[in-house]
Amino acid sequence: MASYRGAILDVDGTLVRGDDGLPGMDTGIRKLRETGIDLLLCSNNPTNPPEDYVERFAAHDVPIDAEQVLTSALVTAEFLEAEHVGSDLFIVGESYLRDLLRERGFALRDDPDAVDVVVGSIDREFDYETLTKAFWALEDGAAFVGTDPDVTIPAAERLVPGSGAILNAIAGVAGRDPDRVLGKPSREAGAAALDRLGVPADETLVVGDRLDTDIALGDRIGATTVLVHSGVTTPDDLAEATVRPDYVIDSLWEIEAVLAD
Secondary structure: OOOOOEEEEOOEOOOEEOOEEOOOHHHHHHHHHHOOOEEEEEEOOOOOOHHHHHHHHHOOOOOOOHHHEEEHHHHHHHHHHHHOOOOEEEEEOOHHHHHHHHHOOOEEOOOHHHOOEEEEOOOOOOOHHHHHHHHHHHHOOOEEEEOOOOOEEEOOOOEEEOHHHHHHHHHHHHOOOOOEEOOOOOHHHHHHHHHHHOOOHHHEEEEEOOHHHHHHHHHHHOOEEEEEOOOOOOHHHHHOOOOOOOEEEOOHHHHHHHHHO
8 A cells, every 4th residue: 555645636627616516525535634644735726815715615514724725826926936036027817816926025017118027827807908018028028927827727617718828829929938837737836835745745646637737747746646537638638648647536536546556
C-alpha cells in the first residue's frame, strides 16, 4: 500500500459542478481525511476568494479552511510580487482579481501607455475596447501575464469560455504569446501548492479531471496523479493523451481504491 500524506484536489469538474456537489465528493474527502491525508483545493478559477470556497463546501457539510484553498489568482499575485514588484498593471479580468492585486500594492491603470504589465484572465464583460487597450499596451512593450490557461471551464449545464480564450484573443491581435501563464500546470502553481501542503511531492496525490492542467501539474512536480471522469476528459481524450495519469477513476468516491493499491 502506498503512503500518501497530502492531496491536491481540483475543484470544478472534480468536486463540484456549479454549486452542486458531484456524487461521492463528500465521501471521497472523508476517506482521504480518515487516512490522515492533508488536503489542498487547487483551482484555476481566478474569480473567487478562498472564503467563497469555504462557504461553498460548507453548504455540502464539508468543512474547508481558507488556508486550504489555492487559486490561480493567488499564484498570479505571488508571481507578480516576485517578478514585477512596483509595476503598473492593465487588468483584463474580474473584480476579485483586481481587488487582490490592489491589496498586494499594485497600481491598476486604464491608460495602455502607462502600464508595465498586461494581466489577462477570464472577463465576462470583455469587449473590443478592452482588447484594443491590451493590444496597445503590449505593442508598447508591456510584459504579458495570464492567470491560467483554461480555454473552457465547466458551468452548471455546459462548458463556457475561460481565461485561455481571453488570452488567445489578446495574443492573436498582439502577435505574441504570454510571457508567463500561471495557475495549473505552471511550475509556480506546483511550488505554491507543495509549499502550502508542506508535504513532499512523492507523498502527494494530484486529483483532477483535466489532463492538460491537473495531471500535467502532478507530472511536473513528481506526484502520483489520479484522473476522474466526472469532468471534461472523455475516454477518447485519454486514449489519445501524451500525459498519462497513474490512476483513472470515475469519481472521487473511488479514491479508496487508489489509497489501497
